[in-house]
Amino acid sequence: MAVQFGRAHEHYLLNRDKRKFLGLFGGPPPRPKFQHLVLHSDAEGFYLPRSFDEVIVDFTEPQRPGLGMMIGSSVALLDECRELADTLHLSDDVDPESDAFLEFMDSPRSDGPPWQAYPVEAHTILNLLRACEASLALDAVIQFA
Structure with missing residues (x-):
């Protein structure tokens, strides 16, 4: 569980630029x-x-x-x-x-x-x-x- 939690944060951080683009199509992914x-x-x-x-x-x-x-x-x-x-x-x-x-x-x-x-x-x-x-x-x- 802790490993998945850490990975969710890492994924969110590393894909921050993509969040801006994806925000045009339904909003950014939720922030952990x-x-x-x-x-x-x-x-x-x-x-x-x-x-x-x-x-x-x-x-x-x-x-x-x-x-x-x-x-x-x-x-x-x-x-x-x-x-x-x-x-x-x-x-x-x-x-x-x-x-x-x-x-x-x-x-x-x-x-x-x-x-x-x-x-x-x-x-x-x-x-x-x-x-x-x-x-x-x-x-x-x-x-x-």
């Missing part, structure tokens, strides 16, 4: 969910504290030094992470750095809220939520280092 979380690289690029739907991709070769090839929206990323947190029943008051949380990372549990069965993913979501909230509060860029 969670684009700012899945498509955007976690090793390069930025998230800007602005709202826009699609990840901006720079296909110039060679890549511009220090920029990376992707620019995402911290507003859109925040929305995507909130949706996943809701799905996992992951509340804002969970501390991803607490000893109790770190124990879940060593020994996931399936008898509690769904996030306890996926503690690594929950940890990532909580940290991204905090980064997005700080980005918007401070009008600052998020950059992975």
